[in-house]
Amino acid sequence: MSVFGNSNSLPISLVISLSQTLKGLSWDRIQGDHSGLVSSRGILYLLIFQQLGQMVRWSWGFHILLAKKEQYEEYRDECAEEGRYRDDSISEGVLIPGLDGSTDSSDDETYVPAGRTPVAGTSGASPADSDDEADIPKKRSTTINGDGNDAHNGPFVMPTNGLNDILSFPRMRDLDELETSKGVRGFLTRSKSTLNKAFTQAKEKTRRLCRRAYLKLPQRLRLLLEKTIRFVSEFMNPPLWAMLLSIVVASIPSLQGLFFEKGSFIKNSVTDAITQSGSVAVPLILVVLGANLANNTKDSEIKDSEESQIGTRLLIASLISRMVLPTLIMAPILAVIAKYIPISILDDPIFIVVCFLLTGAPSALQLAQICQINEVYEGVMSRILFQSYVVWILPSTLVLVMLALETLEWAGV
Known part of the structure; x- marks a missing residue:
């Protein structure tokens, strides 16, 4: 205050x-x-x-x-201390199951998977979830040999009927290109996609060049740059950046003329808009x-x-x-x-x-x-x-x- x-x-x-x-x-x-x-x-x-x-x-x-x-x-530290005391008070009354030395768990609580994951053409429900257990045939025991095949059922063969339809998803980008490949709208979409791709590639190349140049610097200089960048990113905020830019504009005569020269485009658009906003x-x-x-x-x-x-x-x-x-x-x-x-x-x-x-x-x-x-x-x-x-x-x-x-x-x- x-x-x-x-x-x-x-x-x-x-x-x-x-x-x-x-x-x-x-x-x-x-x-x-x-x-x-x-x-x-x-x-x-x-x-x-x-x-x-x-x-x-x-x-x-x-x-x-x-x-x-x-x-x-x-x-x-105070919040952490309060949380520790609260956890201690809770742990005195209630013990976490499995960590208090008790062995009350039974075999019924052990998770047993419901079998092989279904593929195309099979039901998505598990046999363990069915109400009519009498109609369910018993699973044959599965023993895997050293070559990875089933000893009782023979080598496993990947089913092909309908599997490709599930595993091969359509490319959404190709569908979009087919839908927008005609007319002016399609031209604008393709142009936008090309520009985005070119911008991404240029950005990646620039990042790689900067990375190579940064790695060639001495280690002490790199540490100094890292500390400086970290300090600036943590300390600066939008109001401080705005003040810094205002000082730069006020210190350079050419920028003063650009923003405040009567009849210029920047003066009639940006400067006048800021002036009107400042008036209210x-x-x-x-x-x-x-x-x-x-x-x-x-x-x-x-x-x-x-x-x-x-x-x-x-x-x-x-x-x-x-x-x-x-x-x-x-x-x-x-x-x-x-x-x-x-x-x-x-x-x-x-x-x-x-x-x-x-x-x-x-x-x-x-x-x-x-x-x-x-x-x-x-x-x-x-x-x-x-x-x-x-x-x-x-x-x-x-x-x-x-x-x-x-x-x-x-x-x-």
């Missing part, structure tokens, strides 16, 4: 509204600065903080703070917030035993650690930095306001979703969101804005 705050929906709405209402937020380094530019710069600062928070959340937080209980070694992100986040707050009005069943024991203490500790302690610690530090450290961006008033708003922002909404996925502290999380976004939000925002304005006046920004 103390590490991950809301840097999307609520701060963006506050920055947009404050840029339109508060006076004196214009930056003297920009000629003709107005509320629109102030708002855009504030959103840009929030975007930078949001990306940094996402990197921390989906790397360190996702693998340590937000991991499921089953991923912790202590929890697995804040309203959707507010809808999710409303849904989470609605859960607070319901009597939800407590699934976690720890929640009933430490739920109230966890609520108080989360609110204090998220909305009180960061402000008390960061506010003096921000004021001293704005006063004495000569950094150009610290002269922008909206940057100071953004920093103060983020210090006392409520908890991130993704924490509620993660609690629902992990099925832990769901009731406490809904109470935390209600207290943060309904009860504490107004006084906290007023205090943060007043501190930001006092800092701007004291630092002479």
Whole structure:
């Protein structure tokens, strides 16, 4: 709760509204600065903080703070210990047959096969399953010679009548080709089959070449590559891959022109689609917030035993650690930095306001979703969101804005 705050929906709405209402937020380094530019710069600062928070959340937080209980070694050891005690208690009352030294088994319980597996033209039922045992002829004893033949019945001969019909199944691919060999549909099917075959062969050849090249490498280099690939596959997830790709696009000017040049195909299709989707992100986040707050009005069943024991203490500790302690610690530090450290961006008033708003922002909404996925502290999380976004939000925002304005006046920004 103390590490991950809301840097999307609520701060963006506050920055947009404050840029339109508060006076004196214009930056003297920009000629003709107005509320629109102030708002855009504030959103840009929030975007930078949001990306940094996402990197921390989906790397360190996702693998340590937000991991499921089953991923912790202590929890697995505890479950294994509970299972061992349960198995011991069960074994004290009930003994497993055959393992307790008892010899109550009789010959009737021994499985006897019903005879030779029937072939074509014979019945699928076993003689042992028939009700009329009087009509069943007795089986002749079978003795196998050294050459593999039956001593009484002679050499075994595989029946041929009807057996080939059973053993030879039709090729489904040939039937499909016969059914779709005519017309445009058949041409498309054959083309698709040819392309799939060519792709499979190319993939197999590439795999073999990579395998040969990999085996030619020194053993130490191979071990290093294996460890690196294993670490990347375990550590990376889709949000981190997306952030990595965004950094690559932002660092290469040619890719920037490809995605953001006006009139280009990528700009009119991919970039505009992403922009339109991002435009509804804040309203959707507010809808999710409303849904989470609605859960607070319901009597939800407590699934976690720890929640009933430490739920109230966890609520108080989360609110204090998220909305009180960061402000008390960061506010003096921000004021001293704005006063004495000569950094150009610290002269922008909206940057100071953004920093103060983020210090006392409520908890991130993704924490509620993660609690629902992990099925832990769901009731406490809904109470935390209600207290943060309904009860504490107004006084906290007023205090943060007043501190930001006092800092701007004291630092002479």
